Amino acid sequence: MSRSSISRRKLLTTTALAAASAVTAPYVRHSYAAGKLTLGVWDHWVPGANNTLTKLCNQWGEANKVEVTIDYITSQGDKDILTASAEAQARAGHDIMSHRAWQIQVHRAVLEPLDEVVKALTAKAGPISPVAEYLAKHDGKWFGIPTTVGSQVKPCCSRLDLYKQHCGLDLTAMFPANGNRDAKLIESWNYDLYLKTAEQLFKAGFPIGLPMGQTSDAIDSTGAMFRAFGSVMVDGEDNIKVNSDATRVALEYFKKLMAFNPPEVYAWDDAGNNRWLISGKGAGIQNPPSAWSVAKRDNPKVAEQCWTHDMPHGPAGRFVGQLPFFYGLWSFSQNKSTGNSSRTRSRRGNSWPPPSATTCRRSRATTTSTPGRRSSRRSARSTTTPRAATSSRASPATRRGPMSPRRSTTNRSTRSWSPRSARATSRSTA
Numbered sequence: 542m543s544r545s546s547i548s549r550r551k552l553l554t555t556t557a558l559a560a561a562s563a564v565t566a567p568y569v570r571h572s573y574a575a576g577k578l579t580l581g582v583w584d585h586w587v588p589g590a591n592n593t594l595t596k597l598c599n600q601w602g603e604a605n606k607v608e609v610t611i612d613y614i615t616s617q618g619d620k621d622i623l624t625a626s627a628e629a630q631a632r633a634g635h636d637i638m639s640h641r642a643w644q645i646q647v648h649r650a651v652l653e654p655l656d657e658v659v660k661a662l663t664a665k666a667g668p669i670s671p672v673a674e675y676l677a678k679h680d681g682k683w684f685g686i687p688t689t690v691g692s693q694v695k696p697c698c699s700r701l702d703l704y705k706q707h708c709g710l711d712l713t714a715m716f717p718a719n720g721n722r723d724a725k726l727i728e729s730w731n732y733d734l735y736l737k738t739a740e741q742l743f744k745a746g747f748p749i750g751l752p753m754g755q756t757s758d759a760i761d762s763t764g765a766m767f768r769a770f771g772s773v774m775v776d777g778e779d780n781i782k783v784n785s786d787a788t789r790v791a792l793e794y795f796k797k798l799m800a801f802n803p804p805e806v807y808a809w810d811d812a813g814n815n816r817w818l819i820s821g822k823g824a825g826i827q828n829p830p831s832a833w834s835v836a837k838r839d840n841p842k843v844a845e846q847c848w849t850h851d852m853p854h855g856p857a858g859r860f861v862g863q864l865p866f867f868y869g870l871w872s873f874s875q876n877k878s879t880g881n882s883s884r885t886r887s888r889r890g891n892s893w894p895p896p897s898a899t900t901c902r903r904s905r906a907t908t909t910s911t912p913g914r915r916s917s918r919r920s921a922r923s924t925t926t927p928r929a930a931t932s933s934r935a936s937p938a939t940r941r942g943p944m945s946p947r948r949s950t951t952n953r954s955t956r957s958w959s960p961r962s963a964r965a966t967s968r969s970t971a
Contacts, residue, residue, distance in 0.1 A: 584613040586831060621639065629871075645677045653872045654683065670865065672865060695829055696861050698849050700823075700824050700825060704742075707741050708742065730854070732794065732855045751802055771857035814826040818847070821842075
């Protein structure tokens with residue numbers, strides 16, 4: 542049997558050809574070659590909202606070759622605010638964190654300026670709300686990106702059948718779902734009529750429900766009503782103005798109005814007014830459409846009668862509570878370059894942040910952590926590796942946790958306004 546052999550020349554030739562082949566072979570990019578991003582996002586209480594945002598983030602991650610990990614953090618007990626504060630102190634955590642109301646100003650020292658992202662967004666979508674600008678901009682720099690995920694305005698949400706039966710008011714005629722509005726009918730919806738109908742509904746056994754505690758819904762609704770009576774707590778020059786005749790008039794009005802609310806409103810958290818309306822006992826609240834969204838699932842007969850419409854107007858005008866949410870990029874993030882839209886924008890024009898969940902049709906698709914197994918909406922990932930949940934879940938009708946006291950803002954239905962500045966800056970549609 543002959544022994545095979547290879548010459549030194551042949552070995553060198555073979556090795557050289559192999560090396561040349563490796564050099565000239567096409568580069569195969571890993572599916573997440575552009576990097577990774579971790580997001581700490583507010584845990585939305587509306588069914589399907591988290592799934593929709595997860596889907597959008599996954600689409601963006603796939604298009605830009607970025608691995609996106611999302612933790613949905615509840616606002617129950619202010620856990621979202623506490624988590625952000627812990628990360629800011631530890632200088633470690635998520636890359637991008639959602640913040641509400643005043644929290645961008647609280648953490649601005651450890652947030653990355655995002656003027657480039659804001660410039661690109663405003664060039665495409667137009668100017669940003671003055672209230673959001675007031676809260677997210679400092680010394681001429683943007684430290685947060687406004688998002689409609691979580692951002693709220695809180696107008697009236699009323700029961701059509703109860704207002705018609707006990708008050709003789711047709712709210713669909715007063716506030717039709719189109720632009721054909723009767724100015725006289727709209728003008729008649731003032732705080733005098735609101736008080737009159739509150740008394741009628743109370744006597745009929747279906748009171749309105751206005752929270753009167755320390756949480757966001759209470760602060761926003763009362764703030765809007767104080768402004769409608771001309772009461773300004775702090776003016777644009779930081780002067781305290783609460784001691785005024787307008788404030789005293791507003792307080793006298795509240796004394797009358799609150800007598801026609803259920804007594805438990807003083808102990809409600811932000812879920813209290815939602816539950817009140819969904820239960821069928823309440824005739825009206827001041828809230829985002831979230832109560833109606835959950836009622837569609839839990840009490841469809843109530844949902845069919847819910848109508849979202851303008852706030853009443855007072856001597857100083859018509860105002861509505863507003864609570865903006867923002868995305869912030871930590872300055873200590875390990876993936877700042879990935880979180881910068883100029884770095885992660887793909888050739889097809891996909892850029893961060895992804896479109897808001899509330900700008901798309903709601904999807905009930907779920908994120909799967911392993912094939913065929915449904916993962917928790919509390920902690921959804923774009924990869925197939927499960928991650929421990931960071932939020933504790935309650936039922937969607939009750940998950941609205943207490944918002945941070947004294948951190949909400951109020952703007953006018955016809956003019957935007959912030960607590961420290963009563964200057965009219967822009968218009969918003971009713």
